[in-house]
Amino acid sequence: MNVTEFAEQVVFGTTLEDKLWVPGRLTHEPNRQSAPYLDSISTPGRPAGLQMRHGKGGNLQPPSDDKLENEQARGQLLHFLANHELLATELMALVLLKFPEAPHAFRQGVLVTLQEEQAHTRMYIQRMKECGVEFGSYPVNGQFWRMIEPMQSPMDFVSRLSLTFEQANLDYSLHFASVFRKLGDTRTADVLQQIYEDEIGHVQHGLHWFRQWKNQEQSDWEAYQNSLEYPMSPQRALGPRGAFNRDGRVQAGLTDEFIDVRRPYGGLIRARKSNWLARLQRAMSRYWINWEKISNW
Numbered sequence: 001m002n003v004t005e006f007a008e009q010v011v012f013g014t015t016l017e018d019k020l021w022v023p024g025r026l027t028h029e030p031n032r033q034s035a036p037y038l039d040s041i042s043t044p045g046r047p048a049g050l051q052m053r054h055g056k057g058g059n060l061q062p063p064s065d066d067k068l069e070n071e072q073a074r075g076q077l078l079h080f081l082a083n084h085e086l087l088a089t090e091l092m093a094l095v096l097l098k099f100p101e102a103p104h105a106f107r108q109g110v111l112v113t114l115q116e117e118q119a120h121t122r123m124y125i126q127r128m129k130e131c132g133v134e135f136g137s138y139p140v141n142g143q144f145w146r147m148i149e150p151m152q153s154p155m156d157f158v159s160r161l162s163l164t165f166e167q168a169n170l171d172y173s174l175h176f177a178s179v180f181r182k183l184g185d186t187r188t189a190d191v192l193q194q195i196y197e198d199e200i201g202h203v204q205h206g207l208h209w210f211r212q213w214k215n216q217e218q219s220d221w222e223a224y225q226n227s228l229e230y231p232m233s234p235q236r237a238l239g240p241r242g243a244f245n246r247d248g249r250v251q252a253g254l255t256d257e258f259i260d261v262r263r264p265y266g267g268l269i270r271a272r273k274s275n276w277l278a279r280l281q282r283a284m285s286r287y288w289i290n291w292e293k294i295s296n297w
């Protein structure tokens with residue numbers, strides 16, 4: 001099997017076996033062109049029960065931390081997180097299909113990351129099963145897909161996925177690892193800890209390529225802001241309030257400027273803005289604007 005055939009199976013397959021299949025050694029086909037059908041794929045193939053839902057009921061929120069004593073609620077949270085890992089798997093496959101001309105080393109890195117996303121999905125599925133929940137028994141949304149699928153370049157991909165949603169996962173995975181450890185559920189905590197450690201590498205990989213492709217006259221932070229278009233925004237790179245994980249970001253190689261300017265309600269934002277501006281920022285968080293420029297008025 002070659003890389004394209006494998007990536008097509010992951011994106012368009014309609015069973016979990018297709019999507020989570022461990023490929024082994026894949027061949028690379030030279031001079032492949034990106035197929036025109038890849039210009040817009042509204043949804044990847046999904047098994048019954050896991051089709052992405054939009055609108056009412058499609059964005060079922062996971063249980064809050066204080067509900068996680070209950071096994072069923074734990075399973076529901078793991079279901080929510082597993083869908084994100086499955087989306088990451090599908091999006092990694094999509095970037096392989098969309099940009100065959102991207103550097104070989106980048107594509108190799110994506111291929112390795114894709115297989116870690118598959119493993120994360122399997123780990124969550126296994127653990128939710130032990131909690132009595134089957135994958136597909138709750139509605140799943142496709143927000144990541146809708147926001148990342150329109151990417152126009154590999155640079156766009158690393159900005160949207162690696163530096164935004166995977167960066168947010170540094171907060172989510174470590175936060176939930178700590179919640180489960182406090183509850184005495186070390187098995188789930190270990191799963192989340194493993195995922196957290198892998199996600200540091202995923203952000204690192206994206207950052208490495210982002211630095212190759214960005215405007216070299218701009219700082220990482222400036223280039224990142226310039227690379228995102230609505231509805232993407234740097235706010236989406238943050239996990240739950242109070243779970244900001246500076247250490248993971250440092251390990252991933254992000255600069256102090258990149259890290260501290262987006263500390264929620266803190267860092268440079270708090271230092272530089274009056275209260276009314278901070279309130280305005282929260283209200284406008286859906287419509288990202290350049291706070292650095294505003295602060296320099």
Ligand SMILES: [Fe+2]
Pocket residue numbers: 085088116117120195199
């Ligand atoms: Fe992951």
Ligand SMILES: [Fe+2]
Pocket residue numbers: 088117166198199202
């Ligand atoms: Fe990841």
